[in-house]
Amino acid sequence: MEKVILTADDSASVRQMVSYTLKQHGYDVIEAADGKDALTKLEGRKVDMIITDLNMPNLDGIGLIRGARALPPCRFIPIIMLTTESQDSKKQEGKAAGATGWIVKPFQPEQLIAVIKRVLG
Amino acid sequence: MIDLHRQTFRDEAYELLAELETSLLELYENSSDPELVARIFRAMHTIKGSGAMFGYDDISIFTHDVETVYDLVRTGQLVATPELVTLSLAARDQIKEMLDAADGIGRVNEEHKAEIIAGFRALLTPSDSPVRERAPLVGESAANAVTYRIRFKPLPRLFQTGANPLVLINELSEMGRMFVIAQTSNLPLLSELDPELCYLFWDIVITTDKGENALRDIFIFVEDDCELTIDVIDDGGNLDNDEDYEQLGAILIKRGDLDQEETNLILSRHKRFGELAVEAGLIESKQVASALAEQQYVKGLRKERQTQESGSSIRVPAEKLDILVNLVGEMVTVQARLSQYAQSSNEAALVAIAEEVERLTASLRDNALNIRMLPIGTTFTKFRRLVHDLSQELGKRIEMVTTGAETELDKTVIEKLNDPLVHLIRNCIDHGIEMPEVRAAKGKPRTGTIHLSAIHSGDSVLITIMDDGAGLNREAIRAKAVEKGLVAAGAELSAKEIYGLIFSPGFSTAQQVTNLSGRGVGMDVVRRAIDSLRGTIDVDSREGEGSTITLRIPLTLAIIESLLVRIGEDCFVLPLSFVDECIELSREDVARSHGRHVMNVRGKYVPYIPLRERFSIGGEVPAIEQIVITQIGGNRVGFVVDHVIGEHQTVIKSLSRIYRNVEGVSGATILGDGSVALILDIPQLYKGAELAEREAC
Numbered sequence: 001m002e003k004v005i006l007t008a009d010d011s012a013s014v015r016q017m018v019s020y021t022l023k024q025h026g027y028d029v030i031e032a033a034d035g036k037d038a039l040t041k042l043e044g045r046k047v048d049m050i051i052t053d054l055n056m057p058n059l060d061g062i063g064l065i066r067g068a069r070a071l072p073p074c075r076f077i078p079i080i081m082l083t084t085e086s087q088d089s090k091k092q093e094g095k096a097a098g099a100t101g102w103i104v105k106p107f108q109p110e111q112l113i114a115v116i117k118r119v120l121g
Numbered sequence: 122m123i124d125l126h127r128q129t130f131r132d133e134a135y136e137l138l139a140e141l142e143t144s145l146l147e148l149y150e151n152s153s154d155p156e157l158v159a160r161i162f163r164a165m166h167t168i169k170g171s172g173a174m175f176g177y178d179d180i181s182i183f184t185h186d187v188e189t190v191y192d193l194v195r196t197g198q199l200v201a202t203p204e205l206v207t208l209s210l211a212a213r214d215q216i217k218e219m220l221d222a223a224d225g226i227g228r229v230n231e232e233h234k235a236e237i238i239a240g241f242r243a244l245l246t247p248s249d250s251p252v253r254e255r256a257p258l259v260g261e262s263a264a265n266a267v268t269y270r271i272r273f274k275p276l277p278r279l280f281q282t283g284a285n286p287l288v289l290i291n292e293l294s295e296m297g298r299m300f301v302i303a304q305t306s307n308l309p310l311l312s313e314l315d316p317e318l319c320y321l322f323w324d325i326v327i328t329t330d331k332g333e334n335a336l337r338d339i340f341i342f343v344e345d346d347c348e349l350t351i352d353v354i355d356d357g358g359n360l361d362n363d364e365d366y367e368q369l370g371a372i373l374i375k376r377g378d379l380d381q382e383e384t385n386l387i388l389s390r391h392k393r394f395g396e397l398a399v400e401a402g403l404i405e406s407k408q409v410a411s412a413l414a415e416q417q418y419v420k421g422l423r424k425e426r427q428t429q430e431s432g433s434s435i436r437v438p439a440e441k442l443d444i445l446v447n448l449v450g451e452m453v454t455v456q457a458r459l460s461q462y463a464q465s466s467n468e469a470a471l472v473a474i475a476e477e478v479e480r481l482t483a484s485l486r487d488n489a490l491n492i493r494m495l496p497i498g499t500t501f502t503k504f505r506r507l508v509h510d511l512s513q514e515l516g517k518r519i520e521m522v523t524t525g526a527e528t529e530l531d532k533t534v535i536e537k538l539n540d541p542l543v544h545l546i547r548n549c550i551d552h553g554i555e556m557p558e559v560r561a562a563k564g565k566p567r568t569g570t571i572h573l574s575a576i577h578s579g580d581s582v583l584i585t586i587m588d589d590g591a592g593l594n595r596e597a598i599r600a601k602a603v604e605k606g607l608v609a610a611g612a613e614l615s616a617k618e619i620y621g622l623i624f625s626p627g628f629s630t631a632q633q634v635t636n637l638s639g640r641g642v643g644m645d646v647v648r649r650a651i652d653s654l655r656g657t658i659d660v661d662s663r664e665g666e667g668s669t670i671t672l673r674i675p676l677t678l679a680i681i682e683s684l685l686v687r688i689g690e691d692c693f694v695l696p697l698s699f700v701d702e703c704i705e706l707s708r709e710d711v712a713r714s715h716g717r718h719v720m721n722v723r724g725k726y727v728p729y730i731p732l733r734e735r736f737s738i739g740g741e742v743p744a745i746e747q748i749v750i751t752q753i754g755g756n757r758v759g760f761v762v763d764h765v766i767g768e769h770q771t772v773i774k775s776l777s778r779i780y781r782n783v784e785g786v787s788g789a790t791i792l793g794d795g796s797v798a799l800i801l802d803i804p805q806l807y808k809g810a811e812l813a814e815r816e817a818c
Binding site: 010011012013014016017020053055056057069075076077078079082084095098099100101102105106107117118119120121 | 125126129130132133159160162163166167169170171173174175181280281282283284285287288289291292317339341342345
């Protein structure tokens with residue numbers, strides 16, 4: 001069975017690129033436009049991993065990470081945040097909230113896949 | 122694909138710019154609304170981040186400073202003055218201009234752009250200027266392989282960030298040769314164990330040419346949640362002068378498991394260091410084991426390197442090795458006699474010597490046989506030439522792929538394998554692979570592939586010849602076999618049995634006789650040659666997709682593991698590679714099957730061959746006989762004997778010319794008491810019984 005990855009990003013182009021790359025590598029993808037949307041989509045289904053942007057309207061990435069970690073099926077799954085180089089403090093905050101790792105934007109599709117392999121196996 | 126993403130980004134960016142304009146104008150009216158500031162920040166952030174991802178680097182760089190300023194506004198460190206809003210609107214227009222320019226509409230006014238950037242920079246203190254951090258993925262590499270000792274000790278909370286240490290260790294294992302020891306000393310009692318915490322830590326020794334940074338990189342996400350130490354313990358030949366590696370105590374000190382004082386205290390007593398350290402309660406035996414493993418690993422590594430460096434090998438005539446192997450064979454026989462005598466003598470000292478001799482002989486035997494082992498690759502190269510020449514001649518396009526060329530086999534076995542392999546490969550080329558046009562019409566690549574591979578499997582080697590040609594036509598084989606009178610017209614045959622028919626003497630389905638094959642000689646020759654090596658042949662095929670022929674060949678011809686059995690006064694030997702299991706056969710069992718030689722084994726009927734009858738051995742039949750059940754080409758067949766004695770190291774002696782044609786016996790061996798036991802030719806006995814059965818029908 002394919003692994004399911006939820007990707008949350010308010011930027012449609014990044015979401016499209018992430019989603020396209022993941023599907024090419026055989027993952028099932030659920031897209032969410034922001035943290036709130038993501039939490040709604042996490043309800044009642046199990047995903048294997050979450051990739052989230054940090055700056056999003058309604059509920060930001062940190063909020064999503066906290067919210068997801070509070071859901072029993074998401075307690076131990078890898079959560080990767082997309083950050084930019086100016087957000088070192090955000091990175092710490094994200095880790096404290098329970099993020100597994102991060103990818104620095106901009107990134108290439110290969111880098112994305114390499115990080116997924118690193119945390120998802 | 123990238124163009125698609127760029128288009129999406131452009132649409133998105135224009136949308137964001139429109140939104141940005143509205144927000145900025147609103148901010149002009151109401152400079153204290155935090156939601157407005159956040160919206161502006163996000164818009165800038167997205168334009169910057171996504172811009173960089175899709176190749177709009179200039180936009181990304183330009184937006185960076187704007188974003189940084191709004192981050193400060195957002196956190197209350199700057200106030201959104203009307204001047205800032207005006208400047209931001211100019212920046213927004215600038216971004217639009219840059220987007221348009223990328224589309225080929227208009228040009229970017231560089232001067233104007235620089236002015237805007239300067240305006241934003243003026244609002245920033247120097248420390249806010251961009252700081253680039255090391256991306257998590259770097260591939261720095263060092264030239265030669267270095268061995269590192271890694272201690273990876275995650276904090277108990279590791280799992281809470283969704284990290285999986287096993288995935289990391291697996292990733293590490295892809296970087297080079299390594300061994301891992303999991304340390305369990307922090308593991309609490311089961312009643313106190315919290316399954317959500319990580320109690321284990323790992324000692325890893327890895328040899329890699331990727332460099333330390335690449336190793337650290339793997340752990341980058343867990344850096345803050347673990348203790349990680351990486352030390353060079355062997356730098357690939359620069360540090361070491363000899364193969365000796367550090368003393369156990371030194372390793373434990375370097376790892377931080379022990380300190381120097383504790384070590385000295387322990388050293389003052391005389392015992393093995395590790396034991397003492399554990400006894401003293403300073404460390405756990407697992408830690409010692411881990412350190413010892415490291416010692417072994419590096420010693421092995423250095424030894425390997427030294428052997429490579431000295432490159433010492435000598436050429437010896439094969440004949441000398443044959444003599445050596447024969448002598449070892451004699452020796453094994455004598456040793457068996459010695460052991461038997463010692464056992465019956467009840468003399469403790471003699472038994473001790475006999476056991477010593479037994480141990481030495483076993484390792485002498487293994488070593489001697491090992492010397493005669495050669496990689497099968499030498500013959501593989503010959504076949505490459507054969508494929509090339511034959512395919513040219515036939516106008517076919519064939520590529521040969523080989524794997525496992527390094528697989529070692531006894532020299533004599535390799536020599537005897539040559540002819541059957543030539544036959545099989547010729548058959549693939551001639552009958553298997555189709556002409557390029559035919560292949561193209563079937564939607565296959567014009568060039569056919571023959572895959573020749575060798576792999577070790579227990580005490581045998583599996584040699585596989587696989588082609589992607591037409592495959593075997595089951596109906597054609599059956600029709601031919603019926604025509605030649607090999608099977609009855611209505612006989613029900615399994616796929617395996619049908620494929621087996623191609624090895625019958627005088628069999629050929631080729632429509633046309635070529636000068637290569639198709640005369641019906643060949644395949645039965647192959648079968649005979651493989652039988653003489655005590656090997657088996659297995660054929661599998663899918664029509665239209667190709668066929669696979671698998672040869673299972675014992676590693677050596679000189680000495681085999683076998684099962685020693687007794688019938689009447691005589692001993693016989695069955696090669697252990699055929700044997701599945703042994704069960705009892707009572708008089709009642711015989712009576713129950715009404716004289717038919719079948720036995721119900723766990724619900725399945727297994728035919729058996731009573732060897733006493735087969736070899737016409739007289740005397741009293743014991744009340745309970747034994748059936749040795751063997752596996753021959755997918756069939757289970759039993760052989761009835763009086764008594765199973767046990768496993769036996771059998772040195773194979775060939776029979777003299779007079780006895781060579783005796784059916785059912787492939788050789789002889791000398792037992793511990795000096796008597797001779799015959800080695801049973803299981804496949805031949807089975808075939809003989811099968812023929813007899815068919816005639817009887």
